[in-house]
Amino acid sequence: MQITATGLSKRFAQEWIFRNLTHTFRAGTATAILGPNGAGKSTLLNTLSGQILPTAGTVGYELHGHTVAVEDVPTCLAFAAPYLELIEELSLTELIRFHTRFKPLQPGLTPEQLIACMYLEKSRHKLVRDFSSGMKQRLKLALALYADTPLLLLDEPTTNLDRAGVAWYQEHIRATLPGRTVLLSSNVPEEYDFCQEHIRITDFGAQAAR
Numbered sequence: 001m002q003i004t005a006t007g008l009s010k011r012f013a014q015e016w017i018f019r020n021l022t023h024t025f026r027a028g029t030a031t032a033i034l035g036p037n038g039a040g041k042s043t044l045l046n047t048l049s050g051q052i053l054p055t056a057g058t059v060g061y062e063l064h065g066h067t068v069a070v071e072d073v074p075t076c077l078a079f080a081a082p083y084l085e086l087i088e089e090l091s092l093t094e095l096i097r098f099h100t101r102f103k104p105l106q107p108g109l110t111p112e113q114l115i116a117c118m119y120l121e122k123s124r125h126k127l128v129r130d131f132s133s134g135m136k137q138r139l140k141l142a143l144a145l146y147a148d149t150p151l152l153l154l155d156e157p158t159t160n161l162d163r164a165g166v167a168w169y170q171e172h173i174r175a176t177l178p179g180r181t182v183l184l185s186s187n188v189p190e191e192y193d194f195c196q197e198h199i200r201i202t203d204f205g206a207q208a209a210r
């Protein structure tokens, strides 16, 4: 999926988060959105995916040469972020069954195989609320990475992961990358070293746009 931002700007109250961002996120390309805490990375990610309305400017979407309406973008994307909640009352097996009704897994991948790929076989009947923070993050990532969507959004993907978790992420992001457009917000090079493009949000801050 290609995403075209033109003059994109976002303001909360009196505070401009970014201004006049014009960029084409090419289909099949992975882009890292970089910047310090509070710079506006998550806001940009959510604006680019149509989940937050811009204050000014436009975002356009194209898939296989056809325009995609902003209201149809949610069906095209998978998103993992620390602030997105899992349904904690469900067991792992129940949650995957529920989630994949709306976000099917990539062709040929079964829920059991997804559980094995997360190394969570022993926790298949455990309630998600009883997962550790690292297990929850691995689950969020696996549901997004292995969703059958052309657009993948990752906000600070290695949050709560230990060394083994980071290595797991690096292996599986590379396995699920081909053919997808990836937008990733990060401060941590090991999260985004596979990205072909980098955008520094401070280049589009209120200061830069004056």
Ligand SMILES: Nc1ncnc2c1ncn2[C@@H]1O[C@H](COP(=O)(O)OP(=O)(O)OP(=O)(O)O)[C@@H](O)[C@H]1O
Pocket (backbone or CB within 6 Å): 012, 013, 017, 035, 036, 037, 038, 039, 040, 041, 042, 043, 044, 185
């Ligand atoms: N809904 C909102 N209403 C008002 N201000 C907001 C809102 N969402 C974010 N902000 C503000 O926008 C700025 C950018 O926040 P954002 O979460 O996008 O930064 P970030 O670069 O992702 O930060 P971090 O690296 O800490 O996750 C912050 O000053 C934040 O307080």
